[in-house]
Amino acid sequence: MPTTPLSLLVWNENVHESRGDETVTRIYPDGIHGAIAAGLREHFPQADVSTATLAEEEHGLSEEVLAGTDVLLWWGHVAHADVSDEVVERVKRHVLGGMGLLVLHSGHFSKIFKSLLGTTCSLLWRNEGERELVWNVNPGHPIAEGIPHPIVIPEQEMYGELFDIPAPDDLVFISSFTGGEVFRSGVTFTRGRGRIFYFSPGDQEYPVYHQAEIRKVLANGVKWAAPATRDRAVPGVGNPAREWFAS
Amino acid sequence: MPTTPLSLLVWNENVHESRGDETVTRIYPDGIHGAIAAGLREHFPQADVSTATLAEEEHGLSEEVLAGTDVLLWWGHVAHADVSDEVVERVKRHVLGGMGLLVLHSGHFSKIFKSLLGTTCSLLWRNEGERELVWNVNPGHPIAEGIPHPIVIPEQEMYGELFDIPAPDDLVFISSFTGGEVFRSGVTFTRGRGRIFYFSPGDQEYPVYHQAEIRKVLANGVKWAAPATRDRAVPGVGNPAREWFAS
Amino acid sequence: MPTTPLSLLVWNENVHESRGDETVTRIYPDGIHGAIAAGLREHFPQADVSTATLAEEEHGLSEEVLAGTDVLLWWGHVAHADVSDEVVERVKRHVLGGMGLLVLHSGHFSKIFKSLLGTTCSLLWRNEGERELVWNVNPGHPIAEGIPHPIVIPEQEMYGELFDIPAPDDLVFISSFTGGEVFRSGVTFTRGRGRIFYFSPGDQEYPVYHQAEIRKVLANGVKWAAPATRDRAVPGVGNPAREWFAS
Amino acid sequence: MPTTPLSLLVWNENVHESRGDETVTRIYPDGIHGAIAAGLREHFPQADVSTATLAEEEHGLSEEVLAGTDVLLWWGHVAHADVSDEVVERVKRHVLGGMGLLVLHSGHFSKIFKSLLGTTCSLLWRNEGERELVWNVNPGHPIAEGIPHPIVIPEQEMYGELFDIPAPDDLVFISSFTGGEVFRSGVTFTRGRGRIFYFSPGDQEYPVYHQAEIRKVLANGVKWAAPATRDRAVPGVGNPAREWFAS
Numbered sequence: 001m002p003t004t005p006l007s008l009l010v011w012n013e014n015v016h017e018s019r020g021d022e023t024v025t026r027i028y029p030d031g032i033h034g035a036i037a038a039g040l041r042e043h044f045p046q047a048d049v050s051t052a053t054l055a056e057e058e059h060g061l062s063e064e065v066l067a068g069t070d071v072l073l074w075w076g077h078v079a080h081a082d083v084s085d086e087v088v089e090r091v092k093r094h095v096l097g098g099m100g101l102l103v104l105h106s107g108h109f110s111k112i113f114k115s116l117l118g119t120t121c122s123l124l125w126r127n128e129g130e131r132e133l134v135w136n137v138n139p140g141h142p143i144a145e146g147i148p149h150p151i152v153i154p155e156q157e158m159y160g161e162l163f164d165i166p167a168p169d170d171l172v173f174i175s176s177f178t179g180g181e182v183f184r185s186g187v188t189f190t191r192g193r194g195r196i197f198y199f200s201p202g203d204q205e206y207p208v209y210h211q212a213e214i215r216k217v218l219a220n221g222v223k224w225a226a227p228a229t230r231d232r233a234v235p236g237v238g239n240p241a242r243e244w245f246a247s
Numbered sequence: 248m249p250t251t252p253l254s255l256l257v258w259n260e261n262v263h264e265s266r267g268d269e270t271v272t273r274i275y276p277d278g279i280h281g282a283i284a285a286g287l288r289e290h291f292p293q294a295d296v297s298t299a300t301l302a303e304e305e306h307g308l309s310e311e312v313l314a315g316t317d318v319l320l321w322w323g324h325v326a327h328a329d330v331s332d333e334v335v336e337r338v339k340r341h342v343l344g345g346m347g348l349l350v351l352h353s354g355h356f357s358k359i360f361k362s363l364l365g366t367t368c369s370l371l372w373r374n375e376g377e378r379e380l381v382w383n384v385n386p387g388h389p390i391a392e393g394i395p396h397p398i399v400i401p402e403q404e405m406y407g408e409l410f411d412i413p414a415p416d417d418l419v420f421i422s423s424f425t426g427g428e429v430f431r432s433g434v435t436f437t438r439g440r441g442r443i444f445y446f447s448p449g450d451q452e453y454p455v456y457h458q459a460e461i462r463k464v465l466a467n468g469v470k471w472a473a474p475a476t477r478d479r480a481v482p483g484v485g486n487p488a489r490e491w492f493a494s
Numbered sequence: 495m496p497t498t499p500l501s502l503l504v505w506n507e508n509v510h511e512s513r514g515d516e517t518v519t520r521i522y523p524d525g526i527h528g529a530i531a532a533g534l535r536e537h538f539p540q541a542d543v544s545t546a547t548l549a550e551e552e553h554g555l556s557e558e559v560l561a562g563t564d565v566l567l568w569w570g571h572v573a574h575a576d577v578s579d580e581v582v583e584r585v586k587r588h589v590l591g592g593m594g595l596l597v598l599h600s601g602h603f604s605k606i607f608k609s610l611l612g613t614t615c616s617l618l619w620r621n622e623g624e625r626e627l628v629w630n631v632n633p634g635h636p637i638a639e640g641i642p643h644p645i646v647i648p649e650q651e652m653y654g655e656l657f658d659i660p661a662p663d664d665l666v667f668i669s670s671f672t673g674g675e676v677f678r679s680g681v682t683f684t685r686g687r688g689r690i691f692y693f694s695p696g697d698q699e700y701p702v703y704h705q706a707e708i709r710k711v712l713a714n715g716v717k718w719a720a721p722a723t724r725d726r727a728v729p730g731v732g733n734p735a736r737e738w739f740a741s
Numbered sequence: 742m743p744t745t746p747l748s749l750l751v752w753n754e755n756v757h758e759s760r761g762d763e764t765v766t767r768i769y770p771d772g773i774h775g776a777i778a779a780g781l782r783e784h785f786p787q788a789d790v791s792t793a794t795l796a797e798e799e800h801g802l803s804e805e806v807l808a809g810t811d812v813l814l815w816w817g818h819v820a821h822a823d824v825s826d827e828v829v830e831r832v833k834r835h836v837l838g839g840m841g842l843l844v845l846h847s848g849h850f851s852k853i854f855k856s857l858l859g860t861t862c863s864l865l866w867r868n869e870g871e872r873e874l875v876w877n878v879n880p881g882h883p884i885a886e887g888i889p890h891p892i893v894i895p896e897q898e899m900y901g902e903l904f905d906i907p908a909p910d911d912l913v914f915i916s917s918f919t920g921g922e923v924f925r926s927g928v929t930f931t932r933g934r935g936r937i938f939y940f941s942p943g944d945q946e947y948p949v950y951h952q953a954e955i956r957k958v959l960a961n962g963v964k965w966a967a968p969a970t971r972d973r974a975v976p977g978v979g980n981p982a983r984e985w986f987a988s
Contacts, residue, residue, distance in 0.1 A: 096614060096658075098881065116612040119685050120590060124732045133427045133986065135408045139976065140839065140934035145969045149409070150427075150986055161382045161421065162396070164590075164686055164729035169661055169911075174408065174431075176423040179736045180380045180397075184421075191613050192658055193881035228886045235658035235880065238618045242673045245874065245891055343861060343905075345634065363859040366932050367837060371979045380739065386729065387592065387687035392722045397739055411837075411933055411976035416664075416908055426983045438860050439905055440634035475639045482633065482905035485865045489920045492627065492644055627921045629902045643903070644921075655876045655915065656890070668902065668925075670917040674874045674891075678915075 006047040008222060009069045010037045011061065013076040013083075014053035016204050024204045032075050032204060036104075039215030040073075040222065054079055061087050070226045071100035073218070074107045077204065088112050096192030097232030100225025102218065105202035108163075113198070116191045117165055123183070124160035130178035132156040132201060134185055138172045143186065143197065143220045151213045157203040159183045165198075173217075175200065186217070188224075192235055197221040253294040254477075255469060256316045257284045258308065260323040260330075261300035263451050271451045279322050279451060283351075286462030287320075287469065301326055308334050317473045318347035320465070321354045324451065335359050343439030344479030347472025349465065352449035355410075360445070363438045364412055370430070371407035377425035379403040379448060381432055385419045390433065390444065390467045398460045404450040406430045412445075420464075422447065433464070435471075439482055444468040500541040501724075502716060503563045504531045505555065507570040507577075508547035510698050518698045526569050526698060530598075533709030534567075534716065548573055555581050564720045565594035567712070568601045571698065582606050590686030591726030594719025596712065599696035602657075607692070610685050611659055617677070618654035624672035626650040626695060628679055632666045637680065637691065637714045645707045651697040653677045659692075667711075669694065680711070682718075686729055691715040747788040748971075749963060750810045751778045752802065754817040754824075755794035757945050765945045773816050773945060777845075780956030781814075781963065795820055802828050811967045812841035814959070815848045818945065829853050837933030838973030841966025843959065846943035849904075854939070857932045858906055864924070865901035871919035873897040873942060875926055879913045884927065884938065884961045892954045898944040900924045906939075914958075916941065927958070929965075933976055938962040 012033035016024040028035050033051040040049045052060025054076075066072070072091065076083070088111045095101050095116065103113045108121045134151035136144045160181030166189070173186030185200040199217060202208045209215070259280035263271040275282050280298040287296045299307025301323075313319070319338065323330070335358045342348050342363060350360045355368045381398035383391045407428030413436070420433030432447040446464060449455045456462070506527035510518040522529050527545040534543045546554025548570075560566070566585065570577070582605045589595050589610065597607045602615045628645035630638045654675030660683070667680030679694040693711060696702045703709070753774035757765040769776050774792040781790045793801025795817075807813070813832065817824070829852045836842050836857060844854045849862045875892035877885045901922030907930070914927030926941040940958060943949045950956070 118610040118612045120729055122729050122731045124734055126733060126736070128736070131427075133429075135429050137408050137410070137431065138414075138931070139409060139974075140931050140936055140968070142969075152986060152988070160732075160734075161384050162386060162729050163384070166660065166683065166685060167385075167418070167663055171414070171418065174421060174429045176427050176429045178427075180378075180423050180425075180739075182380075182382050182421045182423045182429050184384065189660065190879070190881050191660060195881055227881070228883075233880075235614055235616050235656050237616045238654075239620060240618055240654075242620070242622070245674075245893060247893070365857040365859045367976055369976050369978045371981055373980060373983070375983070385684070386727075387684050387689055387721070389722075399739060399741070407979075407981075409976050413907065413930065413932060414910055427986075436907065437632070437634050438907060442634055474634070475636075480633075482861050482863050482903050484863045485901075486867060487865055487901075489867070489869070492646060492921075494646070625921075627923075629923050631902050631904070631925065632908075633903060655878050656880060657878070661879075661912070665908070665912065668915060668923045670921050670923045672921075674872075674917050674919075676874075676876050676915045676917045676923050678878065 006044055006226060007068055007070045008040055008047055008049045010051045010073045012051065012053055013079040014055065015079045027207045032209060035209040036073060036218065039209060039218060042215060043219035054082060059083060059087050061091060063090060066090060066094045066099065069099060070230065071102065071222045073102040073104060074110055074112065075104045076110045077106040080110050083111055088115060092116060093234055094232055095194035095196065097234040098193040098227040100227060101194060101196045102221050102225060103196065103198045105200055108198065116196060117189065119166060120164045123163045124181060126158040126179065129155035130158050132175050132177055134173050134175045134201060136172065137174055138170060141170060141172050142224045143172050143217065145220055147217055148213055153201055153208060153211065155206050156201060156208060159200050193233060195225040197225055253291055253473060254315055254317045255287055255294055255296045257298045257320045259298065259300055260326040261302065262326045265302065274454045279456060282456040283320060283465065286456060286465060289462060290466035301329060306330060306334050308338060310337060313337060313341045313346065316346060317477065318349065318469045320349040320351060321357060321359060322351045323357045324353040327357050330358055335362060339363060340481055341479055342441035342443065344481040345440040345474040347474060348441060348443045349468050349472060350443065350445045352447055355445065363443060364436065366413060367411045370410045371428060373405040373426065376402035377405050379422050379424055381420050381422045381448060383419065384421055385417060388417060388419050389471045390419050390464065392467055394464055395460055400448055400455060400458065402453050403448060403455060406447050440480060442472040444472055500538055500720060501562055501564045502534055502541055502543045503559065504545045504567045506545065506547055507573040508549065509573045521701045526703060529703040530567060530712065533703060533712060536709060537713035548576060553577060553581050555585060557584060560584060560588045560593065563593060564724065565596065565716045567596040567598060568604060568606060569598045570604045571600040574604050577605055582609060586610060587728055588726055589688035589690065591728040592687040592721040594721060595688060595690045596715050596719060597690065597692045599694055602692065610690060611683065613660060614658045617657045618675060620652040620673065623649035624652050626669050626671055628667050628669050628695060630666065631668055632664060635664060635666050636718045637666050637711065639714055641711055642707055647695055647702055647705065649700050650695060650702060653694050687727060689719040691719055747785055747967060748809055748811045749781055749788055749790045750806065751792045751814045753792065753794055754820040755796065756820045768948045773950060776950040777814060777959065780950060780959060783956060784960035795823060800824060800828050802832060804831060807831060807835045807840065810840060811971065812843065812963045814843040814845060815851060815853065816845045817851045818847040821851050824852055829856060833857060834975055835973060836935035836937065838975040839934040839968040841968060842935060842937045843962050843966060844937065844939045846941055849939065857937060858930065860907060861905045864904045865922060867899040867920065870896035871899050873916050873918055875914050875916045875942060877913065878915055879911060882911060882913050883965045884913050884958065886961055888958055889954055894942055894949060894952065896947050897942060897949060900941050934974060936966040938966055
């Protein structure tokens, strides 16, 4: 995490909020992105934390903005299809080149996540305010540092297996729900030079992003995903001569 | 699984049974090993399925017996310390050389499992007859073939995370329990040439090994773990000359 | 591999051959697909082995053909861009639903491989007829069964790291070349219910697919990737009620 | 890496040096441990870097010393058998509780490494001063940060596959040698709460530990393996009541 100051960008489709869904605007008066950004600022007071939303030009994800971002956090739900393919390709290029990416909750169905993973990313769900217990199965992992075992989330949407993802590089958290379902709720992937962390707790109808332990997980994830440098270098083809590496 | 017929050996410490623990002997009149062996015979009618127990000479695990075994299944609980180190080393050598190994339930604390994995293999437990749901998180895995999602086990001992094992090669099943705990209940490892499958359902106080789905998982595990040949070849050191591989 | 008889489909763009590239047509008078299919027929005399090429209608990959295929093998090189996106989506759906897929050599840049993996799949290359040594680093893996260590390929195109792929589920083979480069030449992935094996040896200018050890690797790969059933079941979303799994 | 200052301990059997092996003492007048420690001090000027050797009481690895160590580096070759089992158990307990461990070169055959991995850790070797090329196959990994691709080591002992280790958590480096052999030369494992990095370059007869790129890899490895805290917490068994986690 050598970049100084750390540059973090919280992207939210911001549709529930802008259309005035009552529960959401009551819980998240500054938007889901606002709550997530506030949590990051607590943990990284020196960092440059900004937000971007779907309605902005280029969804707020211009080449220049991405070039200056160390870690992008992504929350989306009802408007995945409205994200432009061109922007998705741009984000993907930055991830493959080294930008960190945190995909949150219903972002499992975002274009960027599906494109990076290659699977359907489908799952089971049920929105009945069940208790979610988030169990840490990888206690030495940097993302689990200082996290209680389990995290208790009083009310959450249930996400259940089968979660159709490739086998993750690291499995960090497994959740259970009141109804008995389980979910791989904290998983990491590497694609190109970029580190990706998916973390499922965080439905728009529950105050999950106000919970201290959740904010700590996101902060840990950001630290883990942040690249050593902003020099983006997407892996490319080469046709070197013999002994090209010899001095 | 080219060996014909397949040779399977079910090892059980057989202590609960031989000392007459009432619940155990009622549920498993032929011993836990007897029930497991019966399940395997249903699935592999052509196979040579035998059993061995702690009280036998060399615990029934002589060099000759192991040399003729394709897959060994291991159930132990109260007598791990009574298994001779010499026999454990012998079993380990056979696993590294290619013999398949299924470690069951409280076998997580067996000498052979801890020696192959290198960790404490500790976990949480609570014996209150909670319902266990066994979720399949790897639907294309051979061990998950034909298994319902989830398997419902009406009453079981709870095993909970943290399960202190190395990251498994394949995570196949995750269980949840009535109390909310989760457990990586079906995991695979490779050590040397040997394939290892750990499967946690199967406490001595519940009729788990009489359940058809559980028997099917064990049969799938055996098929997956069976080596192509009984030629045991523990990986060894070599000091080859240059171009030793050229014809 | 319970389907009887096993149904295998070898796809080749067949461009080098149909345009009459001299070296290729001399080495592969029946096409690269013809040589691969011949090798499979040696190992699976009971199987239904067929071929398909780019020039055919729907590239020979209609819904009906795919529905009847257990494992698809894919060879492409100069015409990746000519493969229709619709057909790629269809193949992907079948893989996620359970069809096995073997991607060969320059197929690393095929649309289907990149779409399933999410990375650039780029690499280093140099075509100077260097010796390739294929080392087995996973001796208990079914794909390595009966394969010499190393396989010696007298002349091959060099493929070198960085090979921009996700961390594979299993790393089976690592190659080295005369010039000193290395390459993860045999790697497996699971996507949805489908098993994928990438194997790099096999340039069009060298008789690699006539080599017995290479044919054995492909046969092992086919056995490993073949699904238990042709019932394709792409993982999907569900919104189940509580206790939906209870009987 | 929150401990301040970082506390690093370089362990070396110091047998080649103390018995006066000419080549070794010429290349490493301060011992192999001296050269490794010097490299670490370059990268961590604030750290507390110390050394310990076999001949010291308890091999210099008392409970007190280990309790104050963040990362232990281990070099051994001819005297593995002389390391006391009691000390090995102590080191293992600290690793499982969170201490980082770097195992170097012929340390692959140390008791501590074999005990943590569970396999024979055997390999091929040939000491003819071949050129080793160390290829980075995981460019986004913290241990690969700033490392050239490949590292060229003019002369080294050849280590070749099969390297009998469990599938590593992360494969970072693959080496090739003049003779054509390959080796997984940089691999990580997690056991309990402890992070382990094995790095093979570093034979006693070649000045490998004086090479800047090698020192950088070791420094990266130390940063990656260092725990967040010195509170050692070996995972243990628990028998909690229902709802023990509820507030």
